[in-house]
Amino acid sequence: MxxxxxxxxxxxxxxxxxxxxxxxxxxxxxxxxxxxxxxxxxxxxxxxxxxxxxIAESGRMEHAYVRQARDHDPVRIAMDKAISETAGRLRHILDTHGPDALAFYVSGQMSLESQYLINKLAKGFVRTSNIESNSRLCMASAGSGYKLSLGATARRGLMKILTAPTCSS
Ligand code: SF4
The missing domain is CATH 3.30.200.210 (Phosphorylase Kinase; domain 1)
Incomplete structure:
Protein backbone atom coordinates (compact mmCIF):
# COMPACT_ATOMS: atom_id res chain seq x y z
CA MET A 1 0.00 0.00 0.00
CA ILE A 55 -2.77 -1.24 15.60
CA ALA A 56 0.94 -0.79 14.97
CA GLU A 57 3.25 -3.10 16.90
CA SER A 58 0.90 -3.39 19.84
CA GLY A 59 2.32 -6.68 21.03
CA ARG A 60 -1.03 -8.36 20.54
CA MET A 61 -1.21 -12.06 19.74
CA GLU A 62 -1.07 -12.48 15.97
CA HIS A 63 -1.64 -16.23 15.71
CA ALA A 64 -4.10 -18.77 17.08
CA TYR A 65 -3.07 -21.03 19.97
CA VAL A 66 -4.88 -23.88 21.66
CA ARG A 67 -4.38 -25.87 24.86
CA GLN A 68 -5.07 -29.56 24.42
CA ALA A 69 -5.81 -29.69 28.14
CA ARG A 70 -6.21 -27.01 30.80
CA ASP A 71 -2.78 -27.68 32.31
CA HIS A 72 -0.95 -27.86 28.96
CA ASP A 73 0.98 -25.06 27.35
CA PRO A 74 -0.73 -23.34 24.42
CA VAL A 75 0.34 -24.66 21.02
CA ARG A 76 0.17 -22.59 17.84
CA ILE A 77 -2.30 -23.89 15.24
CA ALA A 78 -3.86 -22.62 12.02
CA MET A 79 -6.71 -20.16 12.48
CA ASP A 80 -9.32 -22.35 10.76
CA LYS A 81 -8.39 -25.26 13.03
CA ALA A 82 -8.61 -23.04 16.11
CA ILE A 83 -12.08 -21.89 15.08
CA SER A 84 -13.23 -25.51 14.50
CA GLU A 85 -11.74 -26.60 17.82
CA THR A 86 -13.41 -23.72 19.68
CA ALA A 87 -16.76 -24.42 18.01
CA GLY A 88 -16.51 -28.12 18.90
CA ARG A 89 -15.72 -27.40 22.55
CA LEU A 90 -18.54 -24.86 22.85
CA ARG A 91 -20.94 -27.33 21.22
CA HIS A 92 -19.90 -30.00 23.72
CA ILE A 93 -20.48 -27.67 26.71
CA LEU A 94 -23.85 -26.63 25.30
CA ASP A 95 -24.98 -30.20 24.67
CA THR A 96 -23.70 -31.46 28.01
CA HIS A 97 -24.65 -28.66 30.39
CA GLY A 98 -27.22 -26.49 28.61
CA PRO A 99 -27.22 -22.85 27.49
CA ASP A 100 -26.64 -21.28 30.89
CA ALA A 101 -23.26 -23.00 31.10
CA LEU A 102 -22.07 -20.50 28.51
CA ALA A 103 -21.52 -16.80 29.13
CA PHE A 104 -20.24 -14.06 26.86
CA TYR A 105 -18.26 -11.05 28.02
CA VAL A 106 -17.97 -8.64 25.11
CA SER A 107 -16.90 -5.08 24.47
CA GLY A 108 -18.69 -1.78 24.17
CA GLN A 109 -16.05 -0.87 21.60
CA MET A 110 -17.35 -3.42 19.10
CA SER A 111 -19.05 -2.16 15.96
CA LEU A 112 -22.85 -2.16 15.76
CA GLU A 113 -22.67 -5.09 13.36
CA SER A 114 -20.49 -7.07 15.79
CA GLN A 115 -22.84 -6.25 18.67
CA TYR A 116 -25.75 -7.52 16.62
CA LEU A 117 -23.96 -10.75 15.74
CA ILE A 118 -22.81 -11.59 19.26
CA ASN A 119 -26.26 -10.90 20.71
CA LYS A 120 -27.83 -13.01 18.00
CA LEU A 121 -25.38 -15.81 18.81
CA ALA A 122 -25.86 -15.60 22.59
CA LYS A 123 -29.60 -15.02 22.85
CA GLY A 124 -30.89 -16.35 19.54
CA PHE A 125 -28.70 -19.39 18.94
CA VAL A 126 -27.10 -20.49 22.21
CA ARG A 127 -30.15 -19.16 24.11
CA THR A 128 -28.25 -17.99 27.15
CA SER A 129 -29.10 -14.76 28.89
CA ASN A 130 -25.53 -14.57 30.20
CA ILE A 131 -24.11 -11.74 28.13
CA GLU A 132 -22.38 -8.68 29.56
CA SER A 133 -19.94 -6.12 28.30
CA ASN A 134 -17.14 -4.01 29.66
CA SER A 135 -19.38 -0.97 29.19
CA ARG A 136 -21.22 -1.51 32.46
CA LEU A 137 -18.11 -2.37 34.47
CA CYS A 138 -16.14 0.52 33.03
CA MET A 139 -18.89 3.10 33.40
CA ALA A 140 -19.80 2.07 36.97
CA SER A 141 -16.63 3.68 38.30
CA ALA A 142 -16.80 6.53 35.80
CA GLY A 143 -20.45 7.19 36.72
CA SER A 144 -19.55 7.35 40.42
CA GLY A 145 -16.76 9.79 39.62
CA TYR A 146 -19.06 11.96 37.50
CA LYS A 147 -21.68 12.06 40.27
CA LEU A 148 -19.16 12.98 42.94
CA SER A 149 -17.27 15.56 40.91
CA LEU A 150 -19.93 17.04 38.61
CA GLY A 151 -23.21 16.13 40.29
CA ALA A 152 -24.66 14.11 37.39
CA THR A 153 -24.09 10.70 35.87
CA ALA A 154 -25.79 10.90 32.47
CA ARG A 155 -22.94 10.26 30.12
CA ARG A 156 -24.37 11.93 27.03
CA GLY A 157 -25.36 15.00 29.05
CA LEU A 158 -21.90 15.18 30.52
CA MET A 159 -20.33 14.92 27.10
CA LYS A 160 -22.28 18.02 26.13
CA ILE A 161 -21.26 19.80 29.33
CA LEU A 162 -17.63 18.96 28.83
CA THR A 163 -17.88 19.77 25.09
CA ALA A 164 -14.35 18.67 24.23
CA PRO A 165 -13.89 14.91 23.71
CA THR A 166 -12.59 13.61 27.01
CA CYS A 167 -14.37 10.30 27.43
CA SER A 168 -12.59 7.59 29.38
CA SER A 169 -14.50 4.45 28.36
S1 SF4 B 1 -14.01 10.97 22.95
FE1 SF4 B 1 -11.92 10.11 22.74
S2 SF4 B 1 -12.17 7.88 22.90
FE2 SF4 B 1 -14.19 8.75 22.47
S3 SF4 B 1 -14.38 8.64 20.21
FE3 SF4 B 1 -13.60 10.68 20.74
S4 SF4 B 1 -11.36 10.50 20.61
FE4 SF4 B 1 -12.21 8.42 20.72
Whole structure:
Protein backbone atom coordinates (compact mmCIF):
# COMPACT_ATOMS: atom_id res chain seq x y z
CA MET A 1 0.00 0.00 0.00
CA UNK A 2 1.36 3.43 -0.92
CA UNK A 3 1.59 6.15 1.73
CA UNK A 4 -1.81 7.68 2.17
CA UNK A 5 -4.33 9.34 4.51
CA UNK A 6 -7.29 7.21 5.54
CA UNK A 7 -10.38 8.71 7.17
CA UNK A 8 -12.05 6.56 9.81
CA UNK A 9 -13.68 6.66 13.25
CA UNK A 10 -11.96 6.36 16.62
CA UNK A 11 -12.44 2.76 17.84
CA UNK A 12 -12.69 3.50 21.54
CA UNK A 13 -15.97 5.00 22.72
CA UNK A 14 -19.46 5.75 21.56
CA UNK A 15 -18.76 9.42 20.87
CA UNK A 16 -17.46 8.36 17.48
CA UNK A 17 -14.88 11.05 16.73
CA UNK A 18 -13.56 11.20 13.19
CA UNK A 19 -9.88 10.43 12.70
CA UNK A 20 -7.40 10.66 9.87
CA UNK A 21 -4.73 7.95 9.83
CA UNK A 22 -1.42 8.53 8.10
CA UNK A 23 -0.46 5.17 6.64
CA UNK A 24 3.10 4.45 5.49
CA UNK A 25 4.12 1.08 4.12
CA UNK A 26 0.93 -0.51 5.40
CA UNK A 27 1.39 0.81 8.95
CA UNK A 28 -0.45 3.57 10.77
CA UNK A 29 2.23 6.07 11.79
CA UNK A 30 0.07 8.96 12.98
CA UNK A 31 -3.53 9.71 13.91
CA UNK A 32 -5.08 13.17 13.93
CA UNK A 33 -8.62 14.45 14.37
CA UNK A 34 -10.73 14.83 11.26
CA UNK A 35 -11.46 18.55 10.93
CA UNK A 36 -14.41 17.82 8.65
CA UNK A 37 -16.09 15.31 10.98
CA UNK A 38 -19.25 16.75 12.60
CA UNK A 39 -18.67 14.94 15.90
CA UNK A 40 -15.34 16.42 16.89
CA UNK A 41 -14.24 18.94 14.21
CA UNK A 42 -10.63 17.82 14.52
CA UNK A 43 -10.44 17.44 18.28
CA UNK A 44 -9.48 14.13 19.92
CA UNK A 45 -8.94 13.04 23.50
CA UNK A 46 -5.72 11.24 24.44
CA UNK A 47 -7.16 7.83 23.66
CA UNK A 48 -8.18 8.87 20.17
CA UNK A 49 -4.85 10.56 19.51
CA UNK A 50 -2.96 7.42 20.44
CA UNK A 51 -5.33 4.82 18.97
CA UNK A 52 -2.85 4.08 16.18
CA UNK A 53 -0.52 2.47 18.73
CA UNK A 54 -2.98 -0.35 19.28
CA ILE A 55 -2.77 -1.24 15.60
CA ALA A 56 0.94 -0.79 14.97
CA GLU A 57 3.25 -3.10 16.90
CA SER A 58 0.90 -3.39 19.84
CA GLY A 59 2.32 -6.68 21.03
CA ARG A 60 -1.03 -8.36 20.54
CA MET A 61 -1.21 -12.06 19.74
CA GLU A 62 -1.07 -12.48 15.97
CA HIS A 63 -1.64 -16.23 15.71
CA ALA A 64 -4.10 -18.77 17.08
CA TYR A 65 -3.07 -21.03 19.97
CA VAL A 66 -4.88 -23.88 21.66
CA ARG A 67 -4.38 -25.87 24.86
CA GLN A 68 -5.07 -29.56 24.42
CA ALA A 69 -5.81 -29.69 28.14
CA ARG A 70 -6.21 -27.01 30.80
CA ASP A 71 -2.78 -27.68 32.31
CA HIS A 72 -0.95 -27.86 28.96
CA ASP A 73 0.98 -25.06 27.35
CA PRO A 74 -0.73 -23.34 24.42
CA VAL A 75 0.34 -24.66 21.02
CA ARG A 76 0.17 -22.59 17.84
CA ILE A 77 -2.30 -23.89 15.24
CA ALA A 78 -3.86 -22.62 12.02
CA MET A 79 -6.71 -20.16 12.48
CA ASP A 80 -9.32 -22.35 10.76
CA LYS A 81 -8.39 -25.26 13.03
CA ALA A 82 -8.61 -23.04 16.11
CA ILE A 83 -12.08 -21.89 15.08
CA SER A 84 -13.23 -25.51 14.50
CA GLU A 85 -11.74 -26.60 17.82
CA THR A 86 -13.41 -23.72 19.68
CA ALA A 87 -16.76 -24.42 18.01
CA GLY A 88 -16.51 -28.12 18.90
CA ARG A 89 -15.72 -27.40 22.55
CA LEU A 90 -18.54 -24.86 22.85
CA ARG A 91 -20.94 -27.33 21.22
CA HIS A 92 -19.90 -30.00 23.72
CA ILE A 93 -20.48 -27.67 26.71
CA LEU A 94 -23.85 -26.63 25.30
CA ASP A 95 -24.98 -30.20 24.67
CA THR A 96 -23.70 -31.46 28.01
CA HIS A 97 -24.65 -28.66 30.39
CA GLY A 98 -27.22 -26.49 28.61
CA PRO A 99 -27.22 -22.85 27.49
CA ASP A 100 -26.64 -21.28 30.89
CA ALA A 101 -23.26 -23.00 31.10
CA LEU A 102 -22.07 -20.50 28.51
CA ALA A 103 -21.52 -16.80 29.13
CA PHE A 104 -20.24 -14.06 26.86
CA TYR A 105 -18.26 -11.05 28.02
CA VAL A 106 -17.97 -8.64 25.11
CA SER A 107 -16.90 -5.08 24.47
CA GLY A 108 -18.69 -1.78 24.17
CA GLN A 109 -16.05 -0.87 21.60
CA MET A 110 -17.35 -3.42 19.10
CA SER A 111 -19.05 -2.16 15.96
CA LEU A 112 -22.85 -2.16 15.76
CA GLU A 113 -22.67 -5.09 13.36
CA SER A 114 -20.49 -7.07 15.79
CA GLN A 115 -22.84 -6.25 18.67
CA TYR A 116 -25.75 -7.52 16.62
CA LEU A 117 -23.96 -10.75 15.74
CA ILE A 118 -22.81 -11.59 19.26
CA ASN A 119 -26.26 -10.90 20.71
CA LYS A 120 -27.83 -13.01 18.00
CA LEU A 121 -25.38 -15.81 18.81
CA ALA A 122 -25.86 -15.60 22.59
CA LYS A 123 -29.60 -15.02 22.85
CA GLY A 124 -30.89 -16.35 19.54
CA PHE A 125 -28.70 -19.39 18.94
CA VAL A 126 -27.10 -20.49 22.21
CA ARG A 127 -30.15 -19.16 24.11
CA THR A 128 -28.25 -17.99 27.15
CA SER A 129 -29.10 -14.76 28.89
CA ASN A 130 -25.53 -14.57 30.20
CA ILE A 131 -24.11 -11.74 28.13
CA GLU A 132 -22.38 -8.68 29.56
CA SER A 133 -19.94 -6.12 28.30
CA ASN A 134 -17.14 -4.01 29.66
CA SER A 135 -19.38 -0.97 29.19
CA ARG A 136 -21.22 -1.51 32.46
CA LEU A 137 -18.11 -2.37 34.47
CA CYS A 138 -16.14 0.52 33.03
CA MET A 139 -18.89 3.10 33.40
CA ALA A 140 -19.80 2.07 36.97
CA SER A 141 -16.63 3.68 38.30
CA ALA A 142 -16.80 6.53 35.80
CA GLY A 143 -20.45 7.19 36.72
CA SER A 144 -19.55 7.35 40.42
CA GLY A 145 -16.76 9.79 39.62
CA TYR A 146 -19.06 11.96 37.50
CA LYS A 147 -21.68 12.06 40.27
CA LEU A 148 -19.16 12.98 42.94
CA SER A 149 -17.27 15.56 40.91
CA LEU A 150 -19.93 17.04 38.61
CA GLY A 151 -23.21 16.13 40.29
CA ALA A 152 -24.66 14.11 37.39
CA THR A 153 -24.09 10.70 35.87
CA ALA A 154 -25.79 10.90 32.47
CA ARG A 155 -22.94 10.26 30.12
CA ARG A 156 -24.37 11.93 27.03
CA GLY A 157 -25.36 15.00 29.05
CA LEU A 158 -21.90 15.18 30.52
CA MET A 159 -20.33 14.92 27.10
CA LYS A 160 -22.28 18.02 26.13
CA ILE A 161 -21.26 19.80 29.33
CA LEU A 162 -17.63 18.96 28.83
CA THR A 163 -17.88 19.77 25.09
CA ALA A 164 -14.35 18.67 24.23
CA PRO A 165 -13.89 14.91 23.71
CA THR A 166 -12.59 13.61 27.01
CA CYS A 167 -14.37 10.30 27.43
CA SER A 168 -12.59 7.59 29.38
CA SER A 169 -14.50 4.45 28.36
S1 SF4 B 1 -14.01 10.97 22.95
FE1 SF4 B 1 -11.92 10.11 22.74
S2 SF4 B 1 -12.17 7.88 22.90
FE2 SF4 B 1 -14.19 8.75 22.47
S3 SF4 B 1 -14.38 8.64 20.21
FE3 SF4 B 1 -13.60 10.68 20.74
S4 SF4 B 1 -11.36 10.50 20.61
FE4 SF4 B 1 -12.21 8.42 20.72
Missing amino acids: ANQSVRSVCPYCGVGCGIVMQVEQNKVVKVTGDKDHPTNFGRLCTKGTTCGQA
